[in-house]
Amino acid sequence: MNKSAKIWMNGELIDWNDAKIHIMSHVVHYGSSTFEGIRCYETAKGSAILFLDEHIRRLSDSSKIYRIEIPYSETELKEATIATIRANGHKACYIRPLVYRSVGALGVNPYRAAIEVAIATWEWGAYLGEDVLENGVDVRVSSWNRMAPNTLPSWAKAGGNYLNSQLIKMEALADNYAEGIALDVNGYVSEGSGENIFVIRDGVIYTPMSGQSILPGFTRGAIMRIAKELGYEVRETLIPREALYVADEIFLTGTAAEITPVRSVDKYPIGNEKRGPITEELQHNYLRVVQTGEDPYNWLTFI
Numbered sequence: 068m069n070k071s072a073k074i075w076m077n078g079e080l081i082d083w084n085d086a087k088i089h090i091m092s093h094v095v096h097y098g099s100s101t102f103e104g105i106r107c108y109e110t111a112k113g114s115a116i117l118f119l120d121e122h123i124r125r126l127s128d129s130s131k132i133y134r135i136e137i138p139y140s141e142t143e144l145k146e147a148t149i150a151t152i153r154a155n156g157h158k159a160c161y162i163r164p165l166v167y168r169s170v171g172a173l174g175v176n177p178y179r180a181a182i183e184v185a186i187a188t189w190e191w192g193a194y195l196g197e198d199v200l201e202n203g204v205d206v207r208v209s210s211w212n213r214m215a216p217n218t219l220p221s222w223a224k225a226g227g228n229y230l231n232s233q234l235i236k237m238e239a240l241a242d243n244y245a246e247g248i249a250l251d252v253n254g255y256v257s258e259g260s261g262e263n264i265f266v267i268r269d270g271v272i273y274t275p276m277s278g279q280s281i282l283p284g285f286t287r288g289a290i291m292r293i294a295k296e297l298g299y300e301v302r303e304t305l306i307p308r309e310a311l312y313v314a315d316e317i318f319l320t321g322t323a324a325e326i327t328p329v330r331s332v333d334k335y336p337i338g339n340e341k342r343g344p345i346t347e348e349l350q351h352n353y354l355r356v357v358q359t360g361e362d363p364y365n366w367l368t369f370i
């Protein structure tokens with residue numbers, strides 16, 4: 068990865084190489100962290116963070132679910148994020164705020180471990196490979212399901228959830244797919260290891276419901292809003308596996324993945340096996356905001 072100069076850790080900007088934790092930290096043993104993935108874009112009007120307020124709020128929500136009290140206010144975390152980007156001199160970057168249970172005492176009981184916060188920023192390119200925003204990716208349906216409801220809460224972006232994501236991702240990579248699409252425990256389409264999914268047929272846009280073991284992504288929300296404004300019908304609904312195979316277009320959304328077209332699922336060709344026209348229109352309208360800095364929706368925080 069591209070190292071940056073500084074990482075914000077517990078209120079101070081320190082050197083990247085000094086941002087360390089102890090091996091006996093609770094998080095190392097039990098996955099007890101919450102985090103975010105945010106992007107800062109170099110727009111035509113200057114550098115701007117996309118959905119900063121929303122991401123910091125989700126970090127608070129994820130932490131609340133795990134009874135973690137963050138020792139900083141949301142305002143302080145936003146200021147710290149901007150300070151970190153400035154200290155690293157990025158024009159564009161990926162931002163990773165992380166809240167974790169550190170040292171105190173071990174054992175599952177998390178309450179005796181201190182809560183710490185770090186914010187790292189670094190320059191990160193295409194998430195699912197080069198050229199994929201145009202050419203699309205090949206994916207498989209995972210043999211792993213997403214977490215069942217009332218097991219690991221999918222609305223919390225918590226470190227431990229990404230063990231499930233890793234199983235999905237490693238299985239996909241082992242068979243040379245870029246990504247795996249997981250079903251929920253009832254067998255309906257849920258999401259990718261790090262992306263939400265959209266399926267288009269006959270001009271109607273479908274996406275799984277927020278109760279289907281997904282992380283309700285901000286990119287998902289942005290795409291639903293853009294699609295409705297363009298006059299498309301958008302349905303949050305149950306999507307059976309076979310709907311993927313007969314779709315006209317499919318795409319994945321996420322902060323890292325942006326809007327990535329899918330050209331095949333389980334080797335079934337999707338559409339013409341390249342980016343479909345509606346996918347391209349939605350992608351164009353989304354990327355226009357972060358490229359031009361024209362922000363009718365108030366999504367950007369200029370720094």
Ligand code: PPE
Pocket residue numbers: 103104105232258259260261262263281282283284285286287320321322323324
């Ligand atoms: N589902 C999952 C499981 C997920 O991790 C993400 C983001 C999304 C949906 C999309 O959410 P949003 O970014 O708000 O649109 N995944 C982040 C982490 C990726 C990683 O490899 O780490 C991301 O895209 O930044």
